[in-house]
Ligand code: HEM
C-alpha cells in the first residue's frame with residue numbers, strides 16, 4: 134500500500150514540477166534552464182576494442198551522426214561560476230533519435246526529488262534585480278544542507294576557457310543490458326580528448342558557491358564561451374571522448390549504487406572508453422535552439438531506472454523523463470506560434486552558416502516586401518544608371534549621344550571629376566591631400582623611431598592575383614610632419630621580385646605613386662566601402678529586422694537602414710561575385726576579393742569610435758578627422774537625447790533587444806579575442822545605435838560619394854594595373870576594364886537618394902546644420918545620405 138501511495142505522490146510531484154517548467158518555458162520562449170547555449174554537429178564512433186561487455190547498441194566500430202549542445206544552467210554571462218552542460222543526440226540512419234545523453238559538469242546531482250524541489254524554491258525566492266538565481270536563498274539552503282553544498286560546489290566551473298575543455302557527467306544511473314543477459318548499471322561522461330579541464334573554481338569560490346557572478350577582474354564579453362566554440366569549430370574538428378562505467382546488479386548493494394551521496398568507487402568501477410566524438414561544424418542559432426533532448430530517448434538495451442518515491446534518488450530520472458517532454462512541447466508550441474504570427478523572422482533569413490559565413494541576408498531569397506525599394510529610389514537610380522543600360526535602341530541612343538560613350542573613349546565623354554579639374558593632379562601636395570581627405574580616409578598611422586612620422590601600408594601578399602596583374606605584395610607611403618603640414622617622404626613596395634623605396638624626384642617616383650593609388654583603390658572598395666559599410670551594416674540590419682518590432686529604437690534606426698538589404702542583395706553581385714566589377718577590373722582573383730572582404734568584417738565591432746583612428750597631431754588640411762569626430766559627437770547628442778526620451782519604452786521591450794543580441798552573437802564572425810557583439814545593457818545599445826547611424830550616413834556617404842573624385846579618372850587611379858610584357862596582356866580588355874571603372878564610379882557616387890538635410894529627422898538635421906563648418910570642408914552636407922542605398 135505504501136508503495137502505491139509513494140508512486141501517487143511522485144506522480145503529483147512530477148505534475149507540479151512539469152507545470153513549473155512548462156510555465157518557465159512559455160515565459161522565456163526558450164528553455165527554462167540551460168537557456169544560453171551553442172551547438173555542433175559531427176560523428177561519433179564506438180571504440181574498436183571495447184573493455185565493456187558486448188552490447189547490442191554500442192557495437193565496436195559503429196558510427197552515428199551526432200548533434201551536440203553545450204549550455205550554461207542559469208547565467209547568460211559566460212564568465213559566471215555556473216554548471217555547464219553537454220547533451221548529445223545519437224541519430225540513426227533515418228535521422229531519428231537513437232539515444233540522448235544529457236550531462237552536466239560535476240559527477241553528482243540532487244539527492245532526490247525533495248532535495249531538487251527545495252533547491253529550486255530556494256534559488257528562485259528572494260531574487261534581487263539582475264540575479265538569475267537568488268544568492269541569498271541559495272546561501273541559506275546550502276548552509277543547511279552541507280552534503281548537497283559539496284555536490285553543488287563541485288559541479289560549478291568559473292569562466293572556463295572552452296566548452297571543449299570540461300568534464301560532463303550523466304550523474305544518474307541507467308540500465309546497461311549486455312548481450313550476456315546480465316543486468317548492469319551505467320553512468321556516462323564526456324571529456325576532452327586532451328583530458329585537460331579548465332574553470333575549476335578557487336578554494337575561495339568553493340567556500341561561497343552561492344556567489345556566482347563574474348569576478349570584478351574579468352573583462353571578457355558575456356558570450357565569449359559560445360563564440361569561442363563557434364570559432365573553434367570553424368578552425369578544426371573538436372574531439373571528445375565518451376566514457377562509461379559499470380556496476381553489476383547486486384541486490385544488497387543497490388542503495389549505494391543509486392545514491393548521490395557518494396560517487397562510485399574508481400577501483401571497482403573504472404571509466405572505460407566508449408566512443409570518440411568529432412564535431413566538425415557549429416550549428417546556427419536556430420538549429421541549436423530547436424534541439425530537444427530527453428533522457429527517456431534510449432534503446433531497449435539501455436534505459437533509465439525509474440524511482441519508487443520522492444525520496445528515491447531515481448525519482449529525479451522519473452521526473453525528468455516526463456518533464457523534458459512537456460517542457461520541450463511547450464517550447465515548440467511557442468516557436469510555432471511566434472513563427473506563425475511573426476512572419477518576419479523566416480522572411481529575414483541569414484545566408485550560409487552561422488559564425489562562418491558573412492552574417493548577411495540570404496541574397497538567394499526574395500527581398501521581404503517591407504524592405505523593397507521605393508518608386509522614388511528607382512527613379513533616382515534610373516537617372517544615373519539608365520544611360521549605361523543596354524536597353525535603349527541604337528537609333529535613339531545615337532541621337533542622344535549615348536552610343537559614343539562606350540569603348541576606350543568613355544572617359545572623354547564622361548563628366549569631369551575632381552582630379553581632372555585639378556591644376557596639377559600628380560603633384561606631391563595633392564597626393565598627401567587625397568590620403569587625408571580622399572575616398573579612403575582614416576588610414577594614416579603614427580609611427581615611432583623613423584625619419585617619417587606617418588605611414589599608410591597595404592599588405593596583399595596573402596592574396597592571389599590574376600595573370601599579368603600588377604599589385605604590390607606590400608606597399609607603404611610615408612609622410613613627414615612639418616609643423617602642421619604633412620609631406621610625402623617616400624614609398625616602399627614589393628612587386629614581384631622587386632623591393633624598392635622611391636623618394637620624391639626619383640626617376641620612378643611617379644610610378645610608385647601610381648602603384649600606391651591602385652593598391653589603395655582596391656582596399657578602398659573592398660575593405661572600406663563594401664566591408665566596413667555595406668556588409669558590416671548588414672549584420673546589424675538583420676538582427677534589427679528580425680527582432681525589433683515595438684521597441685522605440687525602431688523609429689531611431691529604421692530610416693538609416695532603408696535600402697541596405699536591397700543594394701546588398703542586388704548590388705553585391707555586381708561588385709563581388711565571379712563576374713562582379715572588383716574581380717573583373719582589379720588584379721585580385723574573385724576568391725581573393727572575397728577573402729579581403731571577410732578578413733575586414735572579422736575585425737569590426739560596434740564597440741568602437743573614430744577617436745581611436747583620429748590623427749594625434751594637428752594637421753591643417755586634415756578635414757576628415759575633424760568631420761568624423763564632429764559627426765560622432767553630434768550623433769552621441771542625438772542618440773543620447775532619443776534614449777532619454779524613450780528610456781521607459783526601450784526597457785519595456787527589452788526582450789526584443791535580447792533577441793537581437795542573440796542573433797548578432799551567433800552570426801558574428803568576430804573572433805572571440807576581438808570581443809563580442811552582445812548587447813549587454815542600455816549603454817551597449819546606445820553605442821550600437823551611434824555606430825550604425827555613423828556608418829550608414831556620414832561614413833558611407835564619404836567613401837561612396839568620393840569614388841568618382843578619385844576613381845573617375847583612369848590616368849589618375851586605376852583599380853587594376855596590367856603588365857604589358859605579360860603574355861596575357863590585351864589592350865582591348867584593359868580598355869574595357871577601365872571603361873567599366875569610370876562608369877561604375879559615376880553611378881555609385883551620384884545616386885543621391887534621401888539626403889539627411891532633405892528627409893532626415895528634424896533633430897538630426899538641426900545638429901548637422903549647426904556643425905556644418907566642421908563637416909563641410911571634408912564633405913558637403915548635401916552629400917550626406919540617410920542610409921546606404923547604393
Ligand atoms: C528533477 C530534476 C530536473 C528537472 C525537473 C530538469 C528540467 C529540465 C528542463 C525543463 C529542461 C529544458 C528542456 C527543454 O526545454 O528542452 C532541462 C534541460 C537540461 N537539463 Fe535538466 N532537469 C533536472 C535535472 C537535471 C540533471 C540531474 C541534469 C544533469 C545530468 C540535467 C541536465 C540538463 C541539461 C544538460 C539540459 C539542457 C539540454 C539541452 O541542451 O537542450 N537536468 N532540464
Ligand SMILES: [Fe+2]
Pocket residue numbers: 662667833837881921922923
Ligand atoms: Fe555604397
